Amino acid sequence: MTNHVKGRRSLLWLTVPFLLFVAAIPLANRADPVILGLPFLFFWALLAVILSPLAIWLAARKDPYYLRDEAEGTDVD
Amino acid sequence: MSTDAAIAITIFAVAMLGTLGLGIAAMRGRDADREQWAVGGRSFGVVLTWVLLAGECYTSFSYLGAAGWAYGYGAPILYLVGYMATGYATVYLFAPMVWSYAKRHQLISVSDILAHRFQSKRFGIFIAAVATLALLPYIQLQIQGMGLVVNAISYGEISLKTAFVIGFVVSAGFVLVSGLRGSAWVSVFKDALVILTIVFLAIYLPLKLFGSHANLFERIRTERPDWLTLPGNESPGLGVLWFMSTCILNGVAFTVFPSFVAGYLGSKSPNTIRRNAIFLPMYSLLLLVPVMLGMAAMFVVPNLESNDLALLSMVTSELPAWVVGIVGVAGALSAIVPMAVFMLCIGTLWGGQSVNRARMVVVASGLAALAGALLFPDALVRLSVLSYEGIAQLVPALVGGLLWRRMTVQGAVAGLLVGEAIVVPLALSGHDPLLGINAGLLGLVANVIVNVAVSRARPDDQGAPGRFQRESEGSTMPSSSHS
Numbered sequence: 257m258t259n260h261v262k263g264r265r266s267l268l269w270l271t272v273p274f275l276l277f278v279a280a281i282p283l284a285n286r287a288d289p290v291i292l293g294l295p296f297l298f299f300w301a302l303l304a305v306i307l308s309p310l311a312i313w314l315a316a317r318k319d320p321y322y323l324r325d326e327a328e329g330t331d332v333d
Numbered sequence: 334m335s336t337d338a339a340i341a342i343t344i345f346a347v348a349m350l351g352t353l354g355l356g357i358a359a360m361r362g363r364d365a366d367r368e369q370w371a372v373g374g375r376s377f378g379v380v381l382t383w384v385l386l387a388g389e390c391y392t393s394f395s396y397l398g399a400a401g402w403a404y405g406y407g408a409p410i411l412y413l414v415g416y417m418a419t420g421y422a423t424v425y426l427f428a429p430m431v432w433s434y435a436k437r438h439q440l441i442s443v444s445d446i447l448a449h450r451f452q453s454k455r456f457g458i459f460i461a462a463v464a465t466l467a468l469l470p471y472i473q474l475q476i477q478g479m480g481l482v483v484n485a486i487s488y489g490e491i492s493l494k495t496a497f498v499i500g501f502v503v504s505a506g507f508v509l510v511s512g513l514r515g516s517a518w519v520s521v522f523k524d525a526l527v528i529l530t531i532v533f534l535a536i537y538l539p540l541k542l543f544g545s546h547a548n549l550f551e552r553i554r555t556e557r558p559d560w561l562t563l564p565g566n567e568s569p570g571l572g573v574l575w576f577m578s579t580c581i582l583n584g585v586a587f588t589v590f591p592s593f594v595a596g597y598l599g600s601k602s603p604n605t606i607r608r609n610a611i612f613l614p615m616y617s618l619l620l621l622v623p624v625m626l627g628m629a630a631m632f633v634v635p636n637l638e639s640n641d642l643a644l645l646s647m648v649t650s651e652l653p654a655w656v657v658g659i660v661g662v663a664g665a666l667s668a669i670v671p672m673a674v675f676m677l678c679i680g681t682l683w684g685g686q687s688v689n690r691a692r693m694v695v696v697a698s699g700l701a702a703l704a705g706a707l708l709f710p711d712a713l714v715r716l717s718v719l720s721y722e723g724i725a726q727l728v729p730a731l732v733g734g735l736l737w738r739r740m741t742v743q744g745a746v747a748g749l750l751v752g753e754a755i756v757v758p759l760a761l762s763g764h765d766p767l768l769g770i771n772a773g774l775l776g777l778v779a780n781v782i783v784n785v786a787v788s789r790a791r792p793d794d795q796g797a798p799g800r801f802q803r804e805s806e807g808s809t810m811p812s813s814s815h816s
Binding site for chain 1: 550621
């Protein structure tokens with residue numbers, strides 16, 4: 257696992273979907289305020305659905321494996 | 334038969350014949366050998382992989398079920414878009430590695446991969462059995478989803494049972510001939526229609542029924558406030574902790590879900606998978622539409638006998654017949670495509686080197702699910718509650734096994750058995766979530782601990798194939814020392 261992510265700091269962006277849909281849920285679980293006509297939790301879900309692909313793209317943009325279109329090796333042959 | 338029914342059924346019938354033709358034509362000019370049939374020759378670019386994976390995540394039952402949960406419970410259904418976002422982040426991290434291992438060793442299924450990794454045919458068969466048990470209920474769910482759609486859009490003229498059989502015949506028809514490639518081509522047609530109809534419904538229905546989208550939510554706020562936050566309206570313990578643990582569990586399970594693996598093994602390069610991990614979560618925007626419409630249905634068609642009918646009842650009661658027909662085609666294709674991939678996947682689990690044996694398994698699994706839908710509509714579906722949580726228990730062996738050479742087959746089996754021994758009884762006895770937490774996550778934690786403990790306690794001399802080869806190569810040199 258350490259080899260798997262070594263030298264790929266941009267992969268930290270992959271935690272964003274987990275922050276939005278896991279860590280933040282206790283705070284986001286409310287009906288107010290209403291934003292863009294949406295009760296808060298539904299607005300939050302919409303926002304998170306839009307931000308998640310963006311975060312995964314940010315992870316890819318600086319990922320050396322992505323830039324070389326290469327697969328990570330395994331610990332077994 | 335009413336004119337409305339005649340119009341909708343004609344549109345539906347033409348589309349089903351077209352689907353069968355398109356799916357069969359996909360294989361024209363190619364030899365249907367094992368690699369072509371099972372994984373499309375590992376040649377799919379971003380678009381074909383996209384529609385294939387989308388076809389699987391966004392099925393008839395996700396649309397009907399999303400609307401149904403929104404109608405009955407409200408907010409808890411948002412977990413569906415949540416775990417897809419966490420799931421694609423995990424897919425980005427691990428799926429290219431699994432893909433490349435499978436490609437290097439010409440492996441076409443989850444059981445293939447694990448049998449090769451642990452050099453154990455018996456383990457492969459065990460995994461094939463677990464995966465089949467997890468997938469069969471999904472095929473049945475799709476057949477039943479198809480039934481609900483076709484029965485509703487034909488205004489009751491086509492019976493549920495007839496619709497079950499149509500679904501089986503069409504999907505088995507093209508998957509037998511064209512395999513994964515056939516499913517991918519039909520998915521293109523399906524996606525175009527689904528996107529079109531969902532966008533149309535999202536805009537048109539709230540405007541027509543409530544004047545504006547904000548009005549719809551305002552009405553829910555004043556009349557049905559329980560629906561707007563977790564744990565929702567009278568839900569079975571679907572609170573904040575459940576939401577969080579399910580987004581983690583289902584997210585990590587995504588990468589190993591056998592039919593999802595079947596979809597991405599067809600990719601031609603690691604970046605095909607990674608680009609899909611970037612773009613597919615966007616598709617979840619479409620799933621928010623049935624969520625909204627399911628809640629709208631509370632006011633339009635209250636007191637339905639089944640929550641799953643929420644979306645369809647509103648469509649047939651509010652829209653003209655030709656639109657109903659098109660929505661029906663989109664809904665039916667959303668059942669047929671995943672059904673085809675699930676059957677194909679079970680075929681590849683048991684087919685070994687023989688395509689014809691795999692084809693026979695495809696027919697057998699489809700017939701089993703069809704029989705389940707016709708004879709015991711509830712029994713098998715109850716198992717589907719288990720599917721995700723049960724399949725998640727494969728994560729340590731499949732992903733961990735590729736990352737950690739010292740994992741032994743005993744460790745993998747022990748972890749898996751302990752994980753399932755926690756999940757199955759809790760889920761079947763109605764104790765899931767336990768103390769608010771998704772039972773699958775509890776099982777997974779125990780699974781990992783047992784796996785690591787057993788692998789460390791009894792190191793396997795033979796170990797993974799790579800290590801074994803290196804050691805035997807090493808032994809030809811007198812100076813090398815064994816570890």
